Amino acid sequence: MTALPPRFTDWFASRGWQIHPHQQDMLDRAADPALLLIAPTGGGKTLAGFLPTLVELSEGAHEGLHTLYVSPLKALATDIKRNLTTPVTEMGLPVRIEDRTGDTSATRKKRQRADPPHILLTTPESLALLTSYEDAPRMFAGLKRIVVDEIHALSESKRGDQLMLALSRLQAMCPGLRRVGLSATVEDPAAIASFLARHPDPCEILYADPGPDPDIAMLETDAAPPWSGGGGRYAIPAVLEQVRKHKTTLIFHNTRAQAEIFFHELWLQNEDALPIGIHHGSLSREQRNRVEQAMVAGELRAIVCTGSLDLGIDWGDVDLVIQIGAPKNVKRLVQRIGRANHRYNAPSKALLVPANRFEVVECVAALQAVKERDLDGDPRGPGPRDVLCQHILIRAAAGPFAADDLYAEVSSAGAYAGLSRAQFDACLDFVATGGYALRAYDQWKRLKQDEDGLWHLRDPRAGQRIRQNIGTIMDTDLLKVRLKNRRGGTPLGEIEEGFAATLTPGDTFLMGGQIVRYEGLREMVVEVTRRADREPKIATFMGTKFATSTQLSERILRMFRQDDWPDLPKDTRDWLHLQRERSQLPQTDRILIESFPHDGREHTCVYGFAGRNAMQTLGLLLTARMEQQGLHPMGFVATDYATLIWGLDTLVHPEPLFDRDDLHETFETWLAGNAVMKRTFKQSAAISGLIERTTRGQRKSGKQATFSADILYDVLLKYDPDHLLMDITREEALKGLVDFGRIEDMLMRTAGRVDHVVLDRVTPLAAPLFLEAGRVPVEGAATERLLAEEAARLMDTAGLDMDPGAEKRHWRVPY
Known part of the structure; x- marks a missing residue:
């Protein structure tokens, strides 16, 4: 010792x-x-x-x-x-x-x-x-x-x-x-x-000794959670009561927009004028620093926050953590719980607030996982090659190098241990020349090899540009927000450029819990003034939209096998029993599909429990397959656990829709022409150094970067579809925005086993999906059919007759 x-x-x-x-x-x-x-x-x-x-x-x-x-x-x-x-x-x-x-x-x-x-x-x-x-x-x-x-x-x-x-x-x-x-x-x-x-x-x-189990429970509220939504506003009175009882409370949210909305509503109901702050990544550094200093000094009773306070910072005397909305990930929940009673062998205290009725089930599942110390997470894949390309540029900026030496270094990093020499050489060639389709352009000829075989920067001045573009965090779509005045204004934070483009002078939105009025855009800075309105237009911050983890989804499905659920509130228990009585509950090894009419349309609800991104992608693929089969889908909406599709025709035989090979082929066709690929390409192109986010010390706007990336994507798609960066883009899209891997896991888990339940009305489990935001319309044959039917109805009302056999729909007026 x-x-x-x-x-x-x-x-x-x-x-x-x-x-x-x-x-x-x-x-x-x-x-x-x-x-x-x-x-x-x-x-x-x-x-x-x-x-x-x-x-x-x-x-x-x-x-x-x-x-x-x-x-x-x-x-x-x-x-x-x-x-x-x-x-x-x-x-x-x-x-x-x-x-x-x-x-x-x-x-x-x-x-x-x-x-x-x-x-x-x-x-x-x-x-x-x-x-x-x-x-x-x-x-x-x-x-x-x-x-x-x-x-x-x-x-x-x-x-x-x-x-x-x-x-x-x-x-x-x-x-x-x-x-x-x-x-x-x-x-x-x-x-x-x-x-x-x-x-x-x-x-x-x-x-180390793991210490005592956390003191964690669901927050008891007078009002039951709503059927849909993610804000948790129904629980604000109960949350304020907890804030009064504790020294310092951290109130976590999964997204920045939800944090802003909740903080605004919290202030409206804060009749005791308790000192409460807000902290998230879109706020200015100055604002975050003020909140952090106030926390350390013990001047705040509560802080509404996001993942910006997840990690191990010792912020003052926090004795309670409240998680608003289902945590989606047990490991993240445990991390957040640990912010309370930041002392060895002192149990952390936390309360969960489900944002809607289904999240009650998810919260109970998460509570059980925490008590069993059952953390979740996805296995790591191989090291991403766009990051490797950036690393090669960084190494070149430091001076000449031998390819053999650099390959030996890189393959010693755990995530790159399986990197083949051919893969490494492809990355080196891309960094040096831009690849086959781009090697004729001088701007992508960045490295050269000398007589001794060492690689150098072709232009030594390029080192500065490389350093200005180091990093893997993509923030080019964010614009600074400042209060308008003659001296440049106080910085408030950042908003998405896409959101800023929707604003017209006079529009209001939330920033740091305050309502501000959009006045205009000057030199890529959003200028605002303060307003005292009660109802703002909400900023859609770029915060991550978490998907429920695979392990937590599996735990929920296992819960559904129980005869009863004594850990659930009575209204949620009754809801699940009614679902089992009217239809059935989803199972781990089968896909449950419900078909029913509602409001003049035929609806199909698919329960896949694959996470929001995957269920969204599944909606796109299934409606494309239904369109091919002449079923006239009109739109869909997705959550972490289900996808609801509506259209004109009844789905009779759903099994062919889930044929793995056909679904994969549909996915490949859809992905090739989808904006997801361009968005992913833009990110990988920026990380790999193909496009620069900063030039001469000036950050490019999101529009500028997107324009450059879109042109390059179209060129490579047409002339060099096997280009290294196109291959990287496809890999990143599969595991990122569309999460197709979880769809494949779902298909393997269920192995073609489908339970199709045909009903005469909406089921209890499907009902909340009708209240979900984010509906995606399908523009296809259904639109044409509806137009034709409406035209026929109007003509019939007018005493006209449309000849159904006429190729070009000539109109005939009867005598």
Whole structure:
């Protein structure tokens, strides 16, 4: 066992602390090449990650950068700096700590490269930028350790892939570099360990005592949840009552728009004038900082927030978390619950508020999963190649390289361990020339090879442009919002460019919980003034629309096999019993299809439980197949669990609609000409460096980037459909916006088994879908038929006769 130096034991004793077993384990295993620590929120995992570093630096012999800390959030890096500075100062350690994010001044960044601190706290994007400089080997020469915090969050996105590629570069510069991953919520520890480790080196997994189960329940409300919707406004009186009973409450929402709406309604009903703030990613940095400072100072009783406060920031004395709307993902729920009572061995307290009647079932399923510590998550696929292309550009900006060396580095990153040399060479060729269809254009000829076989930037000045476009977060469709005045106005945040395009002067919308009036667009900035209206036009922020996880969907389907549901409220229990009486409840291994007439149209409800994106895609595919069969579909609407289709004809034989080969062929045809492909292409083109988001320091507007991307997409589709970027686009579309993989999983799970129930009226489970927003019309033969029938009716009313046999529908007036 490695003993703590006396000044450390004295410091622990002065606070009445003892070193936790998992902190001692991290100290004992400090020399291991890779460690993953899984510890509960408030369990001291950050100190555990840094303890070996502080002990090593306490001797005062190290010069330069010793440890890098990487977090998903700039605010988390700032928070860790504040918390880490306390023991360093109180123990008098000779350690300099600094952070480096997008908010750090250019002067300070330049100084950090010349004279790096002992501990540097940063983000994946800033680290990638640091590796792109020619002096990177000098800056990182003494690096011994890298600590990746909240590694589960990074492992789920391209930011994590970018980070691991940057680590492969650091490891080549610093062969003895040790890696540490920290997390409280990991559903597959072995997968995260493989993601973190340098392939094929092992990564030891250390577990802390998980602590007590959280105190989590559904919020009791006087009003029952509505049949549809996602705002949870019915529960505001009960939420306010909970806020009054607690010191600080975090009120989580799944989307920014829902957070804005709820915050506005909360203020309208806040008769006690309780101090309440709002925090989400579309607000300006200044506004977020004010809320964060108020939280730390204990000045706020509640904060309405989104995923911007998911991660391990220690925000003051939070003693209650309320989740509005079904969490959609158990792991995310556990992460959010951990924000309350941020102390070791103190149970977190949380309340769930289902936004509608079906979400009651989903919330109960999530509660059961939390109690059983059954986390969910999808397995990681291979490392995305658009991120690899960007990494090759970053490597070229740092100086000449040999392809063999870079391939060896890249394939040491866990997600890219399976990357073939042919795949790597295709990415290198694309970065160097633009690919077959684009190699004639100088702007995409970015690399050249010298006589020694080393690759260089063709134009050394390109390094600056590469650095300006580093990153995998796509935000080109956002416009700044400012209050209008002569001096430029106070920044309020950002809104989608597409939403801004729908505004006309005088329109009102919510921003930071306030109603603002759109005055105009000046130099790509949305100018607004404040208004005191009660009913705004709501901004549709770009926040992620979460889909219910596969594991949570399966848990709901298992619940449906029960004879009764004692954990559900009576009205929800009665609803499910009525569904079973009128029709049947969906099953795991079968697709339930209900057909019934309503309001003069024939309806078909398909229960697939594949998540919102997949059910939306299924609606598009099924209506296309129905159109081919002459069934005249007119539109559909989708939720996480079902797709409701309406049209003119009764569906008699649904089984052929779900033929896997036919459905796949329909999908391929639909996808090739769909806007989803262009949208995905734009994102991958920006990440891979084919199009630049920033030119000469100026950010392009979303329209400019879309215009460039659309032209390139059309050119490649016509002249080079097998281009690397087209292949990447198809991969990304399949697993992203359309989620076709979950449709295939559904088809494999049900293996062609279909239960078709024909009824004379709407069923209880289908009824809420009629109240869902987001209806998608189908323009096809149904429209023509309705027009023809309406024309015939009008002509008959007028005493005219339409000859049904006339090829061109000539009109005949009877004598």
